[in-house]
Amino acid sequence: MxxxxxxxxxxxxxxxxxxxxxxxxxxxxxxxxxxxxxxxxxxxxxxxxxxxxxxxxxxxxxxxxxxxYLDCMLAFDETTGVLVGEAGLRLKDILEVFVPRGWFLPVTPGTKYISLGGALACDIHGKNHHGDGSFSGHVEWFELLAADGSVRRCSRTENPDLFWATAGGMGLTGLILTVALKLRRIETAYIAVDYVRTRDLDETLERCEAEDDRYRYAVCWIDCLATGRALGRSVLMRGDHLAKADLPAHRRAQPLTIPRKLEVAVPFSFPNGVINPLTVKAFNTVFYHKHPRAKSGVVVDFDSYFYPLDAVLEWNRVYGRRGFIQYQPVIPLETSRATLIKLLEALSQAKIASFLAVLKRFGPQEGLLSFPMPGYTLALDIPVTDARMFAVLDTLDEIVVNAGGRVYLGKDARLKPQHLAAMYPQLPxxxxxxxxxxxxxxxxxxxxxxxxxxxxxxx
Ligand SMILES: Cc1cc2nc3c(=O)[nH]c(=O)nc-3n(C[C@H](O)[C@H](O)[C@H](O)COP(=O)(O)OP(=O)(O)OC[C@H]3O[C@@H](n4cnc5c(N)ncnc54)[C@H](O)[C@@H]3O)c2cc1C
Structure with a gap:
């Protein structure tokens, strides 16, 4: 062969x-x-x-x-909602088949163009981590091709060590072959979203602490270039699956179908430097003020709520040929306010602009190398520029480690080995x-x- x-x-x-x-x-x-x-x-x-x-x-x-190419759906149990798929099966394909039948992914990241294997290996989190945990929490079992050529079936009771080493294990325990994932029942393909614009970091964190648990999904866009009294000003976007009875009348005939969307693609790499502090500041100001102080119950289709970036295929090209880094740390609850201030100030002082900056609260998490921990995670898209930018990110790592936090290996491209053990205490x-x-x-x-x-x- x-x-x-x-x-x-x-x-x-x-x-x-x-x-x-x-x-x-x-x-x-x-x-x-x-x-x-x-x-x-x-x-x-x-x-x-x-x-x-x-x-x-x-x-x-x-x-x-x-x-x-190994992307087949192998079995589905209508009574339990457990779907068995090959590891290469895309979340997009699961959504296309199962949303019209009244099922949704239990956890989804900000793109649907990922595989079941990738979701498990990174133990991905979604906007519902504070209540539902990460992807592995909804995996009944999986099969792993190990280095000795054997296929191991892993669950919480069968090979549990391997289960927890593979969930978040970054593909390093073997090749994931199949995944059995428990889907969630939904009545409609829509989300009822409440938007709130906050003045500063204190209001952002206070509202997340006090209100996030009322929602299945909660995420904030944060203006990472705002300084002074506006530091940490955000737009909170929180919601839940809409019940059929609450759907606007014109959508009730087809509650599980959403309007088809035009797919556009970025046709070529933009010149380096298009994403810079000036363009990001302009974008952030418009985005922040575009949202009203508060607006409740806005009906948004699931695609627009969960995957706004997927609307533009190959959007990563706007960062130019040098590419970009997503810097995503999580900070434990006890140290999050002071640490987020330090991180945002350090970025602002270094004039490092993130076009996309997202803040969200995590709940508890199992998994030996899984990224989430109870606390706040900040995700920043930073264009690759020069050695100075890498040095600033090294400084941010120090701040994160000193606060008891960690960075997400699924997004990482530059973490140094000396921080790994402190960030991931279950490493041994x-x-x-x-x-x-x-x-x-x-x-x-x-x-x-x-x-x-x-x-x-x-x-
Ligand atoms: C726009 C965007 C938004 C995102 N939002 C989020 C988010 O909200 N939350 C989040 O957690 N992540 C998020 N991510 C990251 C993404 O969900 C994860 O990195 C996911 O693992 C990517 O899946 P993939 O199939 O492309 O895997 P790849 O990127 O190809 O691989 C990722 C890891 O999985 C391993 N792997 C993949 N398939 C297998 C297999 N069959 N067997 C063993 N190992 C395997 C690889 O070795 C690698 O370590 C986002 C990414 C993008 C581009």
């Missing part, structure tokens, strides 16, 4: 860094078994649709196993499981070597 590999420059969503890699696109599970069993490459990493931002799905020292437990399941570190990525999750050179 053989499988053709493309030797190509590869990036993920941030288009930074670029790795020249051997990319394989197997179409059968037996191809995966062969790749692993025959040790065709010194190392392998699974990949879905490359919607992680940095180098989690890159492997310049071996093969990248893109599982996008994860490492013991990794050592047992993959003693030769067959599964490794540019991220894993950079941050020290696997050794730099294989023994």
């Amino acid at each position: 053989s499988l053709r590999a493309c030797h190509i420059p590869l990036t993920s969503w941030g288009r930074f860094p670029v790795a020249t890699a051997e990319v394989l696109r197997p179409a059968r599970q037996s191809d995966l078994t062969w790749l692993v069993g025959e040790r065709v490459y010194p190392s392998l990493i699974g990949r879905g649709y490359g919607r992680s931002y940095g180098d989690a799905a890159l492997n310049s020292q071996g093969g990248v196993v893109e599982q996008t 437990v994860w490492q013991r499981i990794k050592q047992t399941i993959d003693p030769e570190n067959l599964f490794a990525s540019d991220l894993s070597r950079r941050v020290g999750l696997t050794p730099v050179a294989r023994p």
